Amino acid sequence: MSDDTNRCPCCGQLNQCAQAGADAPVSECWCFSVSIDAEQLAKLPPEQRNRSCLCPRCAQGLPEPSAD
Structure with a gap:
């Protein structure tokens, strides 16, 4: 992942x-x-x-949305 503080380090979204930036x-x-x-x-x-x-999804441990 990049060093972009606006992106989630888990998924990149x-x-x-x-607080970011x-x-x-x-x-x-x-x-908070x-x-x-x-x-x-x-x-x-x-x-x-x-x-x-x-990101909110990763913070809660939710799975990535399916591509269907």
Whole structure:
């Protein structure tokens, strides 16, 4: 995955995080009020941890949508 803080390190989709790329601290974001799936974080290589937020789907440990 890239170093783009606007993209989820798990799937590469936009993470929709208000903090991503913000120049100042933010007071409200979807990620402030959800529980992050620990298994998703554990799957990340150490060099990708704490660099960008997961997207809402990956944060909840939901499967990728099917292509049907």
